[in-house]
Amino acid sequence: MKTGKILAGILSGAAIGAIAGILFAPKKGADTRKSISEKSNEYMYGAKNKYNDLADNLSHRYDSVKSKMRGKSKQLESNLDGDDKIIY
Template sequence: MKAGKILLGILSGAAAGAAVGILFAPKKGTDTRRRIADKSNEYMYDTKSKFNDLADNLSHRYDSVKTKVRGKSKKMQARMDGDDKIIY
């Protein structure tokens, strides 16, 4: 519970600092909002890209494991059927 409170405090402090920074920014509000929107879009694109890469990687690993398990299953079935022609 202590770590949760610390994390909450850090996030609250960061949000408060960002709000104060925006309020006292030296640029016009329209420029600041545009920059915030641009950065948000950039972060969102990066996050989506990383998520897609992770999903592709996991899918590839899943297919690889599935292929290996099928091969092992076929070998075990052949052993159970008494087929001695299989080379290991």
């Protein structure tokens, strides 16, 4: 069997099992839906926090590299003779 077929079988089996578990759960449907909604909100909140942390981290790194490059550029300019000019 190909890997794709195996993976599809596993995923469909997991989905069927999850649906069966929800249908035969001892809780009322409203309680189950509320529980699912709360859990999904927790996951979304966590994912947003991780995304924001990653974006902040990348932004700080970008600013740091940009600052270092500006410093190197100014140092290079000061090392050049008066006749040499840097063209941007």
